[in-house]
Amino acid sequence: MPEKKVVKGAGAPKSQAVSDAAGRTGHGAMNRAAGRSESNAANGTAGMAEPDDISMYKKQSQLVQAWGRLRKNRVAIAGMVILLVLMFCAVFAEQLAPYGYDDQDVMRRFTFPCREFPFGTDNLGRCIYSRILYGSRISLLIGFVATGMGAAAGTVLGAVAGYYGKGTDNMIMRFCDILQAIPSLLLAIAIAAALGSGLFNMMLAISIGAIPRYARTVRASILTVKEQEFIEAAHAIGAGDIRIIMKHIFPNCLAPIIVQVTLGVAGSIINAASLSFIGLGVQAPAAEWGSMLSAGRQYVRDYWFVVMFPGLAIMTTILSLNLFGDGLRDALDPKLK
Amino acid sequence: MLKYTMKRLVLMIPVLLGVSFVVFLLMYISPGDPAKMILGEMAEAKEVEALRESLGLNAGFWERYLNYMKDIVLYGDLGISYATREPVLTEVMERFPITLRLASSGVLVSLCIGVPCGIIAATRQYSIFDHVATVLSLLGNSMPAFWMGILLILVFSVQLGWLPSSGYSSFSYMILPALTLGTSSAAVIMRMTRSSMLEVIRQDYIRTARSKGQKESVVIYFHALKNALIPVITAVGLQFGMLLGGSILTETIFSVPGIGKLMVDSIKNRNYPIVQGGVLILAVIFSFVNLAVDLLYAYVDPRIKSQYRGAKGTLKREKNEEEEEVQGCRKRRS
Numbered sequence: 001m002p003e004k005k006v007v008k009g010a011g012a013p014k015s016q017a018v019s020d021a022a023g024r025t026g027h028g029a030m031n032r033a034a035g036r037s038e039s040n041a042a043n044g045t046a047g048m049a050e051p052d053d054i055s056m057y058k059k060q061s062q063l064v065q066a067w068g069r070l071r072k073n074r075v076a077i078a079g080m081v082i083l084l085v086l087m088f089c090a091v092f093a094e095q096l097a098p099y100g101y102d103d104q105d106v107m108r109r110f111t112f113p114c115r116e117f118p119f120g121t122d123n124l125g126r127c128i129y130s131r132i133l134y135g136s137r138i139s140l141l142i143g144f145v146a147t148g149m150g151a152a153a154g155t156v157l158g159a160v161a162g163y164y165g166k167g168t169d170n171m172i173m174r175f176c177d178i179l180q181a182i183p184s185l186l187l188a189i190a191i192a193a194a195l196g197s198g199l200f201n202m203m204l205a206i207s208i209g210a211i212p213r214y215a216r217t218v219r220a221s222i223l224t225v226k227e228q229e230f231i232e233a234a235h236a237i238g239a240g241d242i243r244i245i246m247k248h249i250f251p252n253c254l255a256p257i258i259v260q261v262t263l264g265v266a267g268s269i270i271n272a273a274s275l276s277f278i279g280l281g282v283q284a285p286a287a288e289w290g291s292m293l294s295a296g297r298q299y300v301r302d303y304w305f306v307v308m309f310p311g312l313a314i315m316t317t318i319l320s321l322n323l324f325g326d327g328l329r330d331a332l333d334p335k336l337k
Numbered sequence: 338m339l340k341y342t343m344k345r346l347v348l349m350i351p352v353l354l355g356v357s358f359v360v361f362l363l364m365y366i367s368p369g370d371p372a373k374m375i376l377g378e379m380a381e382a383k384e385v386e387a388l389r390e391s392l393g394l395n396a397g398f399w400e401r402y403l404n405y406m407k408d409i410v411l412y413g414d415l416g417i418s419y420a421t422r423e424p425v426l427t428e429v430m431e432r433f434p435i436t437l438r439l440a441s442s443g444v445l446v447s448l449c450i451g452v453p454c455g456i457i458a459a460t461r462q463y464s465i466f467d468h469v470a471t472v473l474s475l476l477g478n479s480m481p482a483f484w485m486g487i488l489l490i491l492v493f494s495v496q497l498g499w500l501p502s503s504g505y506s507s508f509s510y511m512i513l514p515a516l517t518l519g520t521s522s523a524a525v526i527m528r529m530t531r532s533s534m535l536e537v538i539r540q541d542y543i544r545t546a547r548s549k550g551q552k553e554s555v556v557i558y559f560h561a562l563k564n565a566l567i568p569v570i571t572a573v574g575l576q577f578g579m580l581l582g583g584s585i586l587t588e589t590i591f592s593v594p595g596i597g598k599l600m601v602d603s604i605k606n607r608n609y610p611i612v613q614g615g616v617l618i619l620a621v622i623f624s625f626v627n628l629a630v631d632l633l634y635a636y637v638d639p640r641i642k643s644q645y646r647g648a649k650g651t652l653k654r655e656k657n658e659e660e661e662e663v664q665g666c667r668k669r670r671s
Binding site for chain 2: 174175177178179181182183184185186187189190191193194195196266270273274277278279280290293294297300301304307311314315318319322323
C-alpha cells in the first residue's frame with residue numbers, strides 16, 4: 001500500500017510535515033495570499049526567532065516540499081509516468097497509430113494479434129491498437145473535463161456554503177444530500193438517458209454526480225480556515241468577500257481539492273466507459289474503450305483480443321491515476337491516511 | 338434509539354422529495370412525446386391529443402410535478418411503461434428480488450474475500466501475503482466491473498466450461514455475476530479492514546490481552562476484530578449503493594433479468610418512465626440501506642449509541658458526518 005511506503009521509505013517527511021503544517025496554518029497562507037506588510041506582522045513569532053527560516057521557507061514552497069515527498073514514493077511516480085505516457089499517446093495519436101480509428105478492412109476482420117496489427121482487428125477489420133490510441137483521447141478528455149466541471153461547480157458551492165454558513169450552507173448541503181442519495185453511476189445513467197447520448201452530455205451527466213464530493217471537501221476545509229486570525233485580519237483591513245475567498249481561503253483548501261480531483265478523474269473515466277458500455281456514451285464510429293468492449297463482447301467466445309486490450313487500457317489508466325492520486329494525497333497531506 | 342430512528346426517517350422525507358423532483362425533471366426534459374411513444378409513430382393526431390389530455394401532459398411543469406407526486410404517494414403510481422403499457426411499479430418490482438439477490442450476494446462475496454484478506458494482511462504486515470493482497474486490491478479497484486465480468490466469462494464459461502455465462506435460473510447462474518460485483522468492493526473492504534485492524538491491534542487493550550497470556554488467535558478474532566469491523570460496516574453500506582449501480586452493468590453482461598437489465602433495455606427503446614422509475618426506486622432503497630447501516634453502526638458501537646442519547650438527545654447523524662469532515666481537517670492542520 002502506497003501510504004506505508006511513504007512512511008517507511010522516507011524518514012524525513014515527518015519533520016517536514018510538521019514544519020509544513022505549521023507553515024500552512026499561519027504564515028504560509030499569509031506569505032502567498034496577503035500583502036507583504038501584513039505577512040511580516042503576522043509572521044512575528046516564527047519569523048523573528050529564526051530569520052533563516054523565512055528565506056528557507058520562501059525558497060521551498062509547499063508545492064516544492066510536496067514534490068520532494070512525492071518523488072520518494074516510487075509507486076506514485078510509476079503511476080505518474082504511465083499517466084504521462086498515456087497523455088503523450090492521446091496527443092500524438094495520429095502520429096503513433098498505424099491506421100485511422102475508422103479504417104475498415106472487412107476482408108481482414110478478427111485478425112489475431114500479429115506484426116501488422118499488434119492488438120488484432122475487430123469485427124469490422126479495424127486495427128484495435130490504433131483505436132485504443134485514439135480512444136485514449138476521448139477517455140482522458142472526458143476524465144479531465146467532466147471532473148473539472150464537477151470540481152469547479154462543487155468548489156464554488158462548497159466555498160459559498162462554508163463561507164456564508166447558516167441558511168445558505170444548509171440549502172447547499174441538502175442539495176448535495178439529494179444528489180448523494182442516488183448512486184453516482186445511476187445518476188449519470190438517468191441524466192445521460194434524459195439528455196441523449198453524445199460526448200458533452202456524457203461529461204455533464206458524470207460531472208453532476210461528482211459535485212457533492214467536492215462541495216463537501218471544500219466546505220470542510222473552508223470551515224477550518226475561516227476562523228483563523230489571518231482571515232480576521234483580512235476582514236479588518238477591509239477586504240471584500242470575494243477577495244478573501246479567492247486570495248486567502250482558497251489557496252489553503254487547494255491540497256484536498258487536488259487530491260480529490262486526481263482520484264475523481266479515475267472514477268469519471270470508469271463511469272464514462274460504463275455509460276458507453278450500455279450505449280449511452282460516445283456514438284460509433286468514434287473509438288471509445290467502453291464502447292469497444294461493448295461491441296466486442298459478443299465475439300469474446302472466439303476472439304479474446306477484441307475485449308482484452310480495451311479493458312487493459314482502461315485498467316492501466318485507472319490504476320495509474322489511483323497510484324498517482326494516492327501518492328499525491330500522501331505528499332500533499334502527510335497526516336491524512 | 339427509537340426516537341433517533343424516527344428522526345432519521347423524518348429527515349429522509351425532504352431528501353426523497355428532492356430525489357423525486359430530480360427524477361421528474363429528468364423525465365420532463367427527456368426528448369420525445371410520451372403519448373406518441375405509447376401509441377406508436379403511426380397514431381393519429383386526434384388519438385395522441387386525447388391520450389395527452391388523459392395523461393395530463395398538457396398541464397404546466399409544476400402542475401405535472403404535483404400530479405406525479407400525488408400519484409406516487411397516493412397510488413404508488415410511477416407512470417406506465419411505453420412498451421408494455423403496464424404500470425412501471427409492477428414491472429420494476431417484478432425484477433426487484435433478482436437485483437436484490439444479486440447485490441446481496443455481491444456484498445457477501447466482497448465480505449468473504451475482503452475481511453479475511455484484510456485481517457491476514459494486517460496481522461502479517463509487510464509479509465508477502467500483505468504485499469500480494471495489496472497489489473491485488475489495487476488491481477481489483479482499478480478494474481471496471483464490466484471488463485471483470487467479460488474476463489470471468491472468458492475463463493469460467495468459455496475456457497473451462499464450468500459455469501453458464503448468461504441467463505438466470507439456478508444457483509450456478511448467480512456465481513459469476515456475484516463474483517463480478519463483489520471483487521471491486523472486496524478490494525475496498527480489504528483495504529478498510531486492513532487499516533482499521535492495524536489501528537486496533539496497536540491499542541493498549543490488545544497488549545493487555547496478549548500479556549495476560551491469551552492465545553493470539555483469540556486476541557485477533559475476539560478482541561481486535563470486534564472493534565476493527567466497525568468502520569468496515571460503513572464501508573459495506575456505501576458499497577451496497579455502488580453495487581446497486583454496478584448491478585446495472587453486471588446484469589447487462591450476464592443477461593440477468595433484474596432492474597438493471599430492464600433499465601438498460603428501456604434506455605435502448607427510449608422507454609423513459611421505466612428508467613426514471615428504476616432510478617427512483619433504487620435511490621429509495623439506497624437511502625434505506627444507508628439508514629439501516631447507520632442504525633447498525635450505533636447498535637454495534639455502544640459509544641455511538643450513547644452519543645445519540647447525549648445532552649441534546651437527538652444528534653443528527655448526517656450533520657455528524659459533516660462535522661467529522663471538519664474535525665478531520667482541523668486535526669490534520671493542528
